[in-house]
Amino acid sequence: MKHHITILPSGHQFDVVDGESVLAAARRAGYALPYSCLSGSCGSCRARVIEGECMQSSSARALSADERERGDVLLCQAHPQSDLTIAVREVPSVADLPRRMIAVKIVAKDLLAADVLRVRLKPPKGEPFCWLAGQYLDVLLPEGKRRAFSIANAPEDAGLIELHVRKVPGGGFTQQLFDAYPVGSLLRIEGPLGTFVAREDSERPMIFMAGGTGFAPVKAIIEHFLHLGSARPIHLYWGARHVPDLYLPDLPAAWSARHPAFAYTAVLSDADASEAERFRRGGVHEVVLADFPDLSPFDVYMSGPPAMIEAARHRFLAAGLPDDRLYYDSFEYAPEVIAAILAARAGLKI
Ligand SMILES: Cc1cc2nc3c(=O)[nH]c(=O)nc-3n(C[C@H](O)[C@H](O)[C@H](O)COP(=O)(O)OP(=O)(O)OC[C@H]3O[C@@H](n4cnc5c(N)ncnc54)[C@H](O)[C@@H]3O)c2cc1C
Structure with a gap:
């Protein structure tokens, strides 16, 4: 049994076969819908069902009750029960590779x-x-x-x-x-x-926020913009527990020397007395919001631990950042590991 899916606003269409998620079928058909963890935890593949019936597996943990009520689904966990029309933005650059x-x-x-x-x-x-x-x-x-x-x-x-x-x-x-x-x-x-990639079709200033090794893809995207010679302002916030966890400490200064509108703020969550004098302290997303209470003029890229991403997503949207200008990768554990941890917590064996 097949169900036919139409994506808005692009009008792209594809079929989903039994047992397949909407996201898996879209990827098979060559359409690049946003995704990251593939386990229902990060929420990157959130979409709105405009028409049709769709079942969500119980793993769709990143959906709030309000979002479910509004008809949102996580495409990595969505199984159509009829033909569907869904609204979701695509990431065309990713489809070509x-x-x-x-x-x-x-x-x-x-x-x-x-x-x-x-x-x-x-x-x-x-x-x-x-x-x-x-x-x-x-x-x-x-x-x-x-x-x-x-x-x-x-x-x-x-x-x-x-x-x-x-x-x-x-x-x-x-x-x-x-x-x-x-x-x-x-x-x-x-x-x-993945679809956490540099968006070059914008002139807006950019905020990058990294937690721990969430610095890795942020580094790649910043280096790409520097390579392009982009003049867009870039503000990087890198959060870690202590100074040694900011593991490439000289790199932001080197970027600053290459890009006149590059700013860097290091944030320590567990700063000791000697670190506290030299660094901003607290949760990295709290520091971003303290500096920029209105995020509406920015494109925001963030990457790192799931708890940071989840907290920041809600707060950044509430600070005026449009949903379609927030790009993120959440460093979730692999789907089978999350399932085993949840089962262990529930006292089950799988
Ligand atoms: C898009 C994406 C990008 C990522 N990029 C990076 C990156 O650049 N750098 C990086 O460091 N990480 C990254 N990660 C995370 C990475 O994929 C791994 O999840 C992480 O490295 C842990 O892998 P592991 O095999 O060492 O641990 P795992 O074997 O996955 O175990 C993870 C934790 O779960 C515990 N655990 C496992 N099974 C159970 C159980 N049954 N009950 C209780 N506890 C259990 C383990 O003890 C451990 O503490 C990324 C994740 C995603 C989704």
Whole structure:
């Protein structure tokens, strides 16, 4: 059984087969709808059902009761029960890039902080890997498991792919990457993925907000704008617990030297007495709002831990930022890990 989907305002159309989510079918058909975590947690693929019936799986946690009431759905968890018309903005630039699976070689591992590793990956000769600034790739693991990592360099920086990986305590993959994958070993990856990309069709000033290794895709997008010679004002806020967690401390100053309208604010959530004098303190999104209580003139890009993204999304929209000018990637755990954690909390075994 198939259902026919029409996207507004583009008018693009595609079919969804039984068991498939609307998002999966759109990607299969080559349409680039916004998405990030694919697990119902981040809300990037939120859309409005204009006409038709659609079932949401119970994993659509990022939807509030109000949003459900208004007819919003998360397309990664949406299964049509009839033909549908949905309203959602597309990200056309992403549609043009082919997604590929390749084996890449780890050519460098540099510890940037006690728990942050910069990994440089080299694609095989004659098989260049193309991406848009801000996109991510999946590392493919045994048993069909995969882990997402943002690409931390701009595509103009051709040749190597850079990742910034935080070591997650008890993490299945990141612990191994730190300790058990020597330089020279191979990783299988799939990409490019995601729709958190530089939007070049705007003249507005930009605010970037990163939490921890959420700096990775933000770095790629800023480097891309610098490469383009953009004159748009850029204000970067980078939030972390302590100073060493701001793991590339000289880079914002280097960007400042290249771009006359670049500003940088470092924010520490757990600053100790010596740090407190030199840095802004608190939640990074609170500091953004203290500086810019009216966000309506800006394009805002943000990336980092799910709790930061969720809190900031609501507050930024309430501060006048239109929904379609807020771009984000939320660093959710993999869908099967979230499901296992939720099941463990509920006392279930899966
Ligand atoms: C779009 C996107 C981009 C991302 N980009 C980056 C990036 O650039 N850099 C980065 O560092 N991360 C990034 N992430 C996060 C990354 O994909 C991984 O989720 C993260 O690195 C953890 O992977 P892991 O295999 O080490 O841990 P996992 O094995 O996924 O475990 C995560 C945590 O869950 C706990 N856990 C696992 N199973 C259970 C269970 N059954 N019960 C209770 N607890 C459990 C583990 O102990 C651990 O603490 C991104 C995520 C997304 C969605």
